[in-house]
Amino acid sequence: MKCSIVKNKNTNYLRLEIRNKIFKFSPIWLIEHSSDITIRDKQTNQLLIEAAELDLNLKINKFKINKSILSISFSNNSKHNYNINDLIAPKEYPKKTLWNSSLKKIPQYNFKKFNQKLLKDVLNAVDEYGFCLIKNMPTTKNGIHALTKHIGPIKETNWGNIADIKNIKKAYDLTMTERALENHTDNPYRFPTQGYIFLHCIKNSDVGGENTLADGFNIAKQIKSKNIEMFNILKSFKTFFQYKDKDTILENYCSLIETDYEDNIVQVRYNNRTEIIPYDDLCEINKYTEARSKFWKLIKSKVNNITIKQTSGDMIIMDNYRVLHGRSKYKDIKNQRYFRQGYLDRDILQSRLKTLAQ
Ligand SMILES: [Fe+2]
Structure with missing residues (x-):
């Protein structure tokens, strides 16, 4: 696994290379996905901040990885922890079995x-x-x-x-x-x-x-x-x-x-x-x-x-x-x-x- 901070115009992003896949996370996206109690309500899982008011020039200052936990410090002095597996989890699609007249068994x-x-x-x-x-x-x-x-x-x-x-x-x-x-x-x-x-x-x-x-x-x-x-x-x-x-x-x-x-x-x-x-x-x-x-x-x-x-x-x-x-x-x-x-x-x-x- 390789992780780095990459400059991008007035801000930057976190580049994560894992199992031959590259993921790029913007600072704002990361803040919105923090499970910190100041960001997201534990009970309802709803955002407690107005994310649209986050500084568009927000930056990632530094990061640290300990096993599967990624800790990131941002330029607004906040610090958030992420489980890397959650960040890279693929989108799950419900199983669809397509059929026609040859369908063997009606459910x-x-x-x-x-x-x-x-x-x-x-x-x-x-x-x-x-x-x-x-x-x-x-x-x-x-x-x-x-x-x-x-x-x-x-x-x-x-x-x-x-x-x-x-x-x-x-x-x-x-x-x-x-x-x-x-x-x-x-x-x-x-x-x-x-x-x-x-x-x-x-x-x-x-x-x-x-x-x-x-x-x-x-x-x-x-x-x-x-x-x-x-x-x-x-x-x-x-x-x-x-x-x-x-x-x-x-x-x-x-x-x-x-x-x-x-x-x-x-x-x-x-x-x-x-x-x-x-x-x-x-x-x-x-x-x-x-x-x-x-x-x-x-x-x-x-x-x-x-x-x-x-x-x-x-x-x-x-x-x-x-x-x-x-x-x-x-x-x-x-x-x-x-x-x-x-x-x-x-x-x-x-x-x-x-x-x-x-
Ligand atoms: Fe009908």
Whole structure:
């Protein structure tokens, strides 16, 4: 391990060479990462200083290394200690298993065996695969709560808390008809879009009504590796989604593929029923519609889809930022098909997942 102070304009930085990797730490960054009780509150881990007011010309005066502890003296007369392993720890990404129709085993759990370990396994599966199936949920009207009460509150929307999915005469959404539903993600017209869908079957139709699921991350990755130009169009073109009824107007300008600052795919959207492409330069529109058409072909391709026919007591949890879902049309002479659906916000489920991992 080699460590040195390097001059940089009016300030300097600490250069650390360790295991053939070079790290460069600015004095301000180091102060903000100090766990000293004058800098960060022990209980909340929140900053106690206004870091934006630190002197931009702050310098590192000297350092000392004792085993894995790095002690640094700064030009503002403060001194802070760091564990070197903490400073160089790589960013951890949650494990994502991408899948298509060749997925060997659907992640499946039995609610009758519910305990904290099963809850952890369920949430891990949703995080890793983007979905899972839970058998033997209560078939009562609000049976979803039997599980969600251990995770967090159902998201209230303009449709209420847990919503009915059944064939009704005055459908306010195409889900409320016997019509097939093409693969889509839910409600891209909301900002933020709801993170997770809990789709609970109280009774299915005898004929039809199977669910289709496609891994949007896998599809987006295929596009990225085969046609980067098309991928860039899908992530940069801001299309428009809208939902309107007499009491509600929900609107959102957003792209079909969302990436983070390291270009990792973090969200896919597809909901042609509620899309209204905004007016744009003809060339941009042509590029977008061509890319969307190819994206759609992959979304509906048999190779990318799995099918699940839910029976009474089955609940599918889906990551609405990743998995596209659809439904085949159904025939239900006695109109008995009855599903219930609830949403959970992304932060709520992710928080529960992280607290269970502690
Ligand atoms: Fe849906």
